[in-house]
Amino acid sequence: MAYHWNWGIFLEPVSTGEPSTYFGWLVSGLEITIALSLGAWVVALVLGLFLGVGRTLSNPVTHAFGAVYVAVFRNVPLIVQAFIWYYALPDLAPAAAGHWFKSLPPTTQFLSCSIGCLGCFTAARICEQVRAALQMLPRGQKAAAHALGLSTTQSYRYVLLPVALRHILPTLTSELLNVLKNSAVFSTIGLLELSAQARQLVDYTAQTYEAFIAVTIAYMVINFSAMAIMRAIDRRVRLPIASGAR
Known part of the structure; x- marks a missing residue:
């Protein structure tokens, strides 16, 4: 049976009665994806920096804590962590905090748990990258900083x-x-991030190819934009390489 293409499906009003089109669903999912990614990236970068620095200090407590953190978050699958964050943590938290969390709107609950989970998961990876980069630096740099009167911090x-x-x-x-x-x-x-909205669109319209082609293009635009921004930052802050001695 031949597939019936219908690109106009995106402009049709949704069959649930909401004041939106199917394209509006995808835009809503895209906004959630960007909000989740940016929030998780901030959490991961800040936490990863602190953990990475802690693993290079002579303090055995910070070193051990960072090692245990990395071992746990890197060895438990992300999907398992997502279920723990959403279904287990609110019940394990103090009763007042758990009731407050469960009183939030569902979208806020999903988004906050997702940001925390993805941020902490990625922080374990960034921690190891920061640790390796710091240990790669010549020891003379730290000694020179201390010689100038700078504290460790x-x-x-x-x-x-x-x-x-x-x-x-x-x-x-x-x-x-x-x-x-x-x-x-x-x-x-x-x-209901981007891929979930695409699956919902397929459930209501059966236009599988249109939905996932649109989502693929959206992910490519986001990723290429992120790569372009990071490359621009890299070019701006890149350290000059000294030429060899003549």
Whole structure:
């Protein structure tokens, strides 16, 4: 049986009675995907930086905590973590916090759990990248910073981290793209992000190819835009390579 193409389906009003079109559904899913990805990326970057620095300090507590964190979050599948965050954590939290969370609108519940889960999952990966970049730096840089009178915190803030982050910008770009793609996992807990809206469109219209071609194009536009932004940042902050001695 021949497939009946209908690109005009996106402009038709949805059959649920909502004041929206099927294209509006996809736009709504795209907005959720971008909000989830940006929120999770901020959480992952900030937490990953702190954990990565902690793993390079001489303090055994911060080193051990970072090692355990990485071992747990990197070895448990993301989809399992998503279910734990949404179904288990509200019941394990203090009663007042759990009731407050369950009183939030469903979309807010789904989105906040997804941001926390994806951010913490990605932070474990960024932690290891930051740790490796810091350990790769010559030891003389830290010694020179201390010789100038900088404290350990100031040494990391003004000397070590700015150099280390420049070295790992390409890998951070890959992690950002992974965050964008992993956002689709959270449709399993009910978040109506882009891929979930596409499946909903298929359920109501049976226009499978149109829905997923549109979603594929949307993901490609998002990812290529993210890559272009990160490459621009990389070019702007790239460290000059000294020429060899003559």
